[in-house]
Amino acid sequence: MIFRFIPLAAARRQVSSRATQVLAAVAMTLMGLVFTVETGAARPFVDAAGRTVEVPERARRVLAAGPPASVLLYTLAPETMIGWVRAPSPDEAAFLSPETRGLPAYGRLTGKGNTANVEAVLTLKPDLIIDVGSTASTYASLADRVQAQTGIPYILLDGGIDRTGETYAKLGELVGAPERAAELAAHAEAMIAEVEGRIDSIPADRRPRVYYARGPRGLETGVSGSITTEILDRAGARNVAEGGGATGLTTISPEQILAWDPDAIVTLDPAFHRTLSTDPLWSTLRAVRAGRVYQTPRLPFGWFDSPPGTNRLIGLRWLAALLYPDLFPEPMDSITRDFYTRFYHVNLDTAQVETLLKDAGAARP
Known part of the structure; x- marks a missing residue:
């Protein structure tokens, strides 16, 4: 048998690291329990990537994983936003509703230059995470991983402009705003159809x-x-x-x-x-x-x-x-x-x- 001497300081760091990992795992488990208690009964929802995810009956605290998701959520249900991916500049804030200008910035979970982390997500206590854009397997895998780590449902929505109406309808179902979603979807589809109709010939x-x-x-x-x-x-x-x-x-x-x-x-x-x-x-x-x-x-x-x-x-x-x-x-x-x-x-x-x-x-x- 070979014994390896470990300095006391190093041993303490190892114990501390293991303890931190255990505490993080416990915290994530508790977050999953809190999600169930605070949001009530969950229900299955099929997202644009074909993933079946258990979501709250009505999401009230939504975290956008990237900028396109922030825009979509802001247009439909700004009252459900818990922050911005990036803090609006003063010039940008002047064109936003007063209630949302001062929301905190938490970074992005997806895309180029992702800066958010699991701890930041848990601190904000969202009951739903949404991402809008590609629904390719890379993004589905990321969604599965973050969902497993946090216990928070993570939904992918299609960001293609041709899917705008469908995407609004899906988000409206998630946040309990189907009428507002239908209004925006109809207007979006009318704008697209008008342009295509005029240039078609x-x-x-x-x-x-x-x-x-x-x-x-x-x-x-x-x-x-x-x-x-x-x-x-x-x-x-x-x-x-x-x-x-x-x-x-x-x-x-x-x-x-x-x-x-x-x-x-x-x-x-x-x-x-x-x-x-x-x-x-x-x-x-x-x-x-x-x-x-x-x-x-x-x-x-x-x-x-x-x-x-x-x-x-x-x-x-x-x-x-x-x-x-x-x-x-x-x-x-x-x-x-x-x-x-x-x-x-x-x-x-x-x-x-x-x-x-x-x-x-x-x-x-």
Whole structure:
């Protein structure tokens, strides 16, 4: 038999570590018991990934796992929110309902740069976790793991824009707001159908070729078919960044953007938008020379992306009107007011509308 000497300090650390693990396990078990007591009888719910999860009869404290889920929950049932994935900036907060501006930030459980942890989730005492976006096996596995660790039901909802109505209906069932969910679902589906109906007769070869520029240099983009660029397809544009086997976001070279030479450019970054006309690379492109560079409004959420959630509905209408002004003659200010009242629970004044739309047209060289 071989005996190994363990220093006293190290032994204490091992005991402490084991004790911490045991206490954490006990805490998670107790949380599961608290969930059962506080929320009453649970019921089975089939989420968008096909997972059957026991959920409370009516969720009252909901934690959004990522930004798209935060937006969806805010639009439908802000009273159930226990916080934000990221604290709103002062500029963003001005376009949110007063009751939600000061909610705590807890980080994200899913996606790029996840920052939340199990302890933070337990401290907030949610009775439901939701994630909105992809329902692929990677996200289903994450949901199963977090649910097993915390004892809190974790639901996946489809974030595709075509699934908006269905997703609202599912969340409405979870939070006990079916009528409000039906109203938002109907309005969302009407917005999508209106745009598609007006551009349906335009042949593919007459649709503008558009590049979506991300980042301060504009060289990051979303490939065709990704959730990031869904709005391009729906607004009647052809994404110059065809998939070619890639998915999601990709970085391109300056030579590639010159070769594409798009008809129009959409960007979220104000600094990039301001420098386009004087940049030696970008100023040679036909989109810049023609003044067809569009900066997406971004308060309180991006209109095109950032995040790829229900906030894109207003962006769909905005971009379609920029690409096809003759087909969409209605003033964007009234459409914006209505959307923000209906979905964001705020009544915009004239100054706020001007703030949103002042840079949302073409950037002239």
